[in-house]
Amino acid sequence: MKSIAVFSIKGGVGKSACAVNLAHAAATTGGRRTLLWDLDSQGAATWLLQREPTPGQKARAALAGEEALPGLVLHTDFPNLDILPxxxxLRRLEGDLAQSDKAKQLKKQLKSFTESYDRILIDCPPGLSELAERIFRAADLIVLPTIPSPLSERAAGQLRQELARGGINRPALLPVWSMVDARRKLHRETVSTHPDWPAIPYSTAVEQMAVHRAPVAQFQPNSPAARAFAGLWAQVEAALLR
Structure with a gap:
């Protein structure tokens, strides 16, 4: 089992859309038994897959070890794809983590899914926090969506610095240009600084995810965005094998 965190210090970079489409590609194109773990309290990934948490469910309590995580998992409409909503x-999770000395608990919880899943995609909340630090300890790979703009690039640089301070046990990092608008000179010039990074185009198909509440490949399988996410998943798999 391998775990992939979709993470950004900055919000509004297409993180949840990326997590949902990568999870769908892992389950369908890749044929992997896939779990999408939505750790963002906004629950965008959960909503996009047309699921809601079970009434009375408390993901925060499960993360604290008070409930069994597998009991919170829901099936989706797609083969091989489940979600932990x-x-x-989760809005109060940071306070719990700040008082907890179980720094490796998240890593142990991920390992509890080893027999059930091949790939776990984690939609992480934005920002450097105690939860982010635990994710860095637990994940095998971080996918970093980055808009071609100075603020987003600055946030990406801050994350690289943070990971470098952690030493050799930090996960590998796969930066991804997100919401690329080729009509904008700034976007073209910025993307040219790292032409080897995967790029997800700015697309109405991605915006339409909120209308269809489904991954792009489900309703526009031949769109540039769907092809870009499929290509990104291939690069994620290659990075995991390395």
Whole structure:
């Protein structure tokens, strides 16, 4: 089992859309038994896959070890793809983690899914925090969506610095240009600084995910965005094998 964190210090970079489409590609194109773990209290990934947390569910309590995580998992409409949904209790998670000395608990919880899944995609909340630090300890790979703009690039640089301070046990990093608009000179010039990074185009198909509440490949399989996410998943798999 391998775990992939979709993470950004900055919000509004297409992180949840990336997580949902990568999870769908892993389950369908890749044929992997896939779990999408929504750790963002906004629950965008959960909503996009047309799921809601079970009434009374508290993901925060499960992360603290008070409930069994597997019991919170829901099936989706797609073969091989399950989701561990977010709920409002995650808003208070940081306070729990700050008082906890179980720094490796998240890593142990991920390992509890080893027999059930081949790939776990984690939709992480934005920002450097105690939860982010635990994710860095637990994940095998970080996918970093980055808009071709100075602020987003600055946030990406901050993350690289943070990971470098952690030493050799930090996960590998796969930066991804996100929401690339080739009509904009700034975007073209910025993308040219790292032409080897995968790029997801700015697309109405991605925006339409909120209308269809489905991955792009489900309703526009031949669109540039769907092809870009499929290509990104191939690069994620290659990075994991390395």
């Amino acid at each position: 977010a709920d409002r209790s």
